[in-house]
Amino acid sequence: MHPTLAIEPSVFYFGTPIALLTTAKPGDATANITPISSAWALDDTYVLGLSNLGQAIHNLRRHGELVINLPDAGLSESIERIAKTTGAAEVPLAKRDQYGYEPDKWTLGGFTPRPSETVTPPRIAECPVQLEARVDAMTPLDEAGNATIVHAKVLRTHVHHALALPGTSHVDVDAWKPIYYTFRHYFSQGERVGVNFRAEH
Numbered sequence: 001m002h003p004t005l006a007i008e009p010s011v012f013y014f015g016t017p018i019a020l021l022t023t024a025k026p027g028d029a030t031a032n033i034t035p036i037s038s039a040w041a042l043d044d045t046y047v048l049g050l051s052n053l054g055q056a057i058h059n060l061r062r063h064g065e066l067v068i069n070l071p072d073a074g075l076s077e078s079i080e081r082i083a084k085t086t087g088a089a090e091v092p093l094a095k096r097d098q099y100g101y102e103p104d105k106w107t108l109g110g111f112t113p114r115p116s117e118t119v120t121p122p123r124i125a126e127c128p129v130q131l132e133a134r135v136d137a138m139t140p141l142d143e144a145g146n147a148t149i150v151h152a153k154v155l156r157t158h159v160h161h162a163l164a165l166p167g168t169s170h171v172d173v174d175a176w177k178p179i180y181y182t183f184r185h186y187f188s189q190g191e192r193v194g195v196n197f198r199a200e201h
């Protein structure tokens, strides 16, 4: 019927929406921007998977505030422009052959900072969804110490006017076009194929 084949993929990036984290660099006026795809939400908590080599986890350990900015499909080129960079002035050895230090990913990616209301790091104006959040907990992903699971509580949610259904807190699912990271390719969302019995609009 459906014969299968055992494969050994090097990553399990079957497709998750991208988030751009803004975090504050200690002692630096310019916030850092970190593209991630290991992110999901339950209730008002976002769970993020962050490499311990990155500047984002470094910043969050010192200052547990962030903005989880959700880009749409139109921002793929901006994301890719900052993809080969790190906000870590001393680029970790394991990344040096592919990544370079970039103190201002805003200019490089064509992003505009907008002040947040409840946290220090700014929001990214171009992202249609911007979630101000605070770190609640951190746990190691594995014994090797390669990555950290960050629990972030959402404090305030901003959406572009075009996404808001008037008079409600609902997001217009026809207007929202998230961008997915699937095996290191960028995809936009396809057609709606159904609706859950609990959908409210």
Ligand SMILES: Cc1cc2nc3c(=O)[nH]c(=O)nc-3n(C[C@H](O)[C@H](O)[C@H](O)COP(=O)(O)O)c2cc1C
Residues within 6 Å of the ligand: 018, 032, 033, 034, 035, 036, 037, 038, 039, 049, 050, 051, 052, 053, 054, 055, 056, 057, 079, 083, 084, 085, 086, 087, 088, 099, 181
């Ligand atoms: C689309 C995309 C998704 C990524 N997903 C993650 C992720 O989930 N977790 C992570 O630690 N790094 C992820 N990365 C890699 C980081 O963005 C990269 O290591 C970057 O240098 C980190 O920046 P920073 O050191 O300034 O925080 C992703 C990169 C891209 C382009």
